Amino acid sequence: MNLNYPDGRKFNQPSNKPALSSTKKKILFGDRGMTLEEEINESNKYYRSHDIAVIYKKPTPIQIVKVDYPKRSRAVIKEAYFRQASTTDYNGIYNGYYVDFEAKETKHKNTFPLKNFHQHQIDHLKACQKQGGVCFVIIKYVLLKRYFIMPAQNLITYWDNQNQDGAKSIQFKQIVDCSIEINSSYNPTLPYIEAVQQLIDNEKEK
């Protein structure tokens, strides 16, 4: 890992140059300079190509207002707006299990602000859990270069308690205590499915 490659990209900024960035990725190792989204997308590609899991990031929801249809050329969207997603960003299937998660980066070191989430994402995670899905959050501490898989249930508890106890963030120690840490790797970049399997095993033991 190389701490000299700080991530200059904005959080959750959509990457709109797929061709370009995939060329660039060939010379990258591990998580060097990659956003969490890119690391997960690369890992998902690996998991799909190795028949391990079929998981995708959902496209950013866009409200289209104006489209031009030029002759002999493809349609051009001329006016559109970003819409707030009603679900989490990632879902798919792993070995018969429905998997659903959100991914968040933070530049904090000791805490994780709950304002990183929206009510509808919490509601969605609750609903998927009720149906028997494997639901969690991947949190990347950008400056610490550490990654955690926190079960959705823990996030939901912290979220639901924030108005009672006034805690607007989760402390780093609390995250360490309830999460599975994953290390960035080469192939896949972020081997998070191992942690998903552990979540499934833990659930079975209960």
Next chain:
Amino acid sequence: MNLNYPDGRKFNQPSNKPALSSTKKKILFGDRGMTLEEEINESNKYYRSHDIAVIYKKPTPIQIVKVDYPKRSRAVIKEAYFRQASTTDYNGIYNGYYVDFEAKETKHKNTFPLKNFHQHQIDHLKACQKQGGVCFVIIKYVLLKRYFIMPAQNLITYWDNQNQDGAKSIQFKQIVDCSIEINSSYNPTLPYIEAVQQLIDNEKEK
């Protein structure tokens, strides 16, 4: 059902007026004037609000080229293009099962052209099946007002055979034989989860 309300909308045309169309929907009954996409979206809303299943249509993938950030106002996308989706349109979870499907309307009466699908959709359905997902296609015969749930395995077989036997379409009778027919209803508009349960039961019997 009312055959006097022909559906004038283009197939797969994204509905960009959510507020307006939801007002409009209140005075609609059954499938009157609704596209298959709208019928499924309405049904998914019903299933979510009744804790039956959590299934969404994925947003249309868009390649964003130019965004303006006006002062005191939200970001405006000024140039963007439609991208081809790499997956099917719908996925989610029903009672512990990962559910994945594509929805297609046709104005044909005796046939269903295979060119309604793309190789990547077939590949995606194959990959999800391999992981143990419940995968299928909802086909709406617009003029006949009939709806069928065809297991992905049957579609895959017809797709893979088309280069050998030259059949570029599936005959209506073949669809009837391998599918579960569903009837449009009031709440939910299209009770397709009943057919999904039947697919699961059939699979268990094997």
